[in-house]
Amino acid sequence: MNPLALSLILTTLLAGTLITMMSSHWLTAWMGLEMNMLTMIPILMKTTNPRSTEAATKYFMTQAMASMMLMMALTINLMYSGQWSITKMTNPVASNMALMALMTKLGSAPFHFWVPEVTQGVELTPGMILLTWQKLAPLSLLYQMATYTNTNLIYLSGLLSILIGGWGGLNQTQLRKILAYSSISHMGWMLIILPFNPTLTLLNLTIYIMLTLSIFMILTNTFTTSMSSLTLMWNKTPAMTIMLMTTLLSLGGLPPLSGFMPKWLMIHELTKNNSIIMPLTMAIMALLNMYFYMRLIYYSSLTILPSTNNMKMTWRFTNTKHTMTLPTLITLSNMLLPLTPMISMLE
């Protein structure tokens, strides 16, 4: 894309999320969400094939519908309470409708159907922006308004997200769809802890963004988008193959890596509140995610599939892609667990 147009669009994307996160008035929050949606469209359509056009259209349709529902919830709230503040949506119709609209924007079940299709239809970099940056604005609104919503709806959607994120990713061979289902599953974890301790939602969001950014950057550097290309990664960059292994284990929530920190603290918080069956179900369903990450690790790092001899001795060309932030992100996404007492910083 023309650099001037790209800089304009990225500036407006940043501005949209920041306006939503900084606002206390519902109208400016809605305005920031619309800015996000509109400027995401040309980013998703950067490549010129019909598949990405279809993905951008699906993204626009679902997000526009969610924005419409959010606007209706806001006006119902205005009609019954006469004010526009985000934290005091006392009318249940308004708050539950806004909750459903924000869940559609995040891509949690049962409104998750657009996430795998849109993520698969676009390149890796727009997919990365879609799954990380676009979660910030709706979650910041949910963080503020969740106290007045029906918490049964939040638990149902969260549990369903974990189930669908686990089971949906089992049959996938394309890495972007696997990461989309992983995103749905992590959104489920973030939603469930929201009525109990919203700080842990923010912690999970931070660690999830670091992990997803690391994985997407590793995949972008080695040009792998499917499991069959993963099997050839050991020859091109053995170091990144090992890093992919540890980062995927962290994404699955295995101790002693940093992905374990949010899951551990969430299960701790849920059991402190006398809820046993729900964290048990969540932890067991996280194993489904762990299964397909293990499958990726097996095919990339733990085995070398049969190939001809000249494929085992490829010429190493210089890497033309930026790896600027990747070492920092990989270190953060693997080794943050000893810093767990620092979460009081997020309060």
Add this chain to the structure above:
Amino acid sequence: MMYIVFIMSVLYVVGFIGFSSKPSPVYGGMSLVVSGGLGCGIIMGSGGSFLGLVVFLVYLGGMMVVFGYTIAMATEEYPETWGSNVVVLGAFLVGLLMEVFMIMWLFSGEHELVGFYFGGLEDLMVLGEEGFEYVREDYSGGASLYSYGFWFLAMAGWMLFVSIFIAIEVTRKRY
């Protein structure tokens, strides 16, 4: 007066059903014009005479005119209307039926009527609640957009500019 606003609201929804049943854009545009005019009437009947006229001027007189011209350039030989295709006619009739059911439900029970209060003094005192206010809300709202709401205006103008960029970027030639 509230009766007039209510009837205009019902016809507004019927106009929306008219283009949501997806005839050709020629007829959809006509339905949009009807809905836009009725929406303007709703705003004016609820006391916002300035903003109603702004709707007429900008929406119908600006955007619908441009829309109409572009449709006229891109139209086909036999445009699909509500009577030509049984799918479009069926969708229109289903929507109409749903609207009738909703009005029947609205007037059926003893629940509170949401948003409509028949029997108020809207004809005589146009600002809704009882008390006569010295400030017209719609005029002062439009004026405060330029004074207190300067950043709203800046953001709205910025987004219009970016929307044109996005529309051009999306409709560029893609090989």
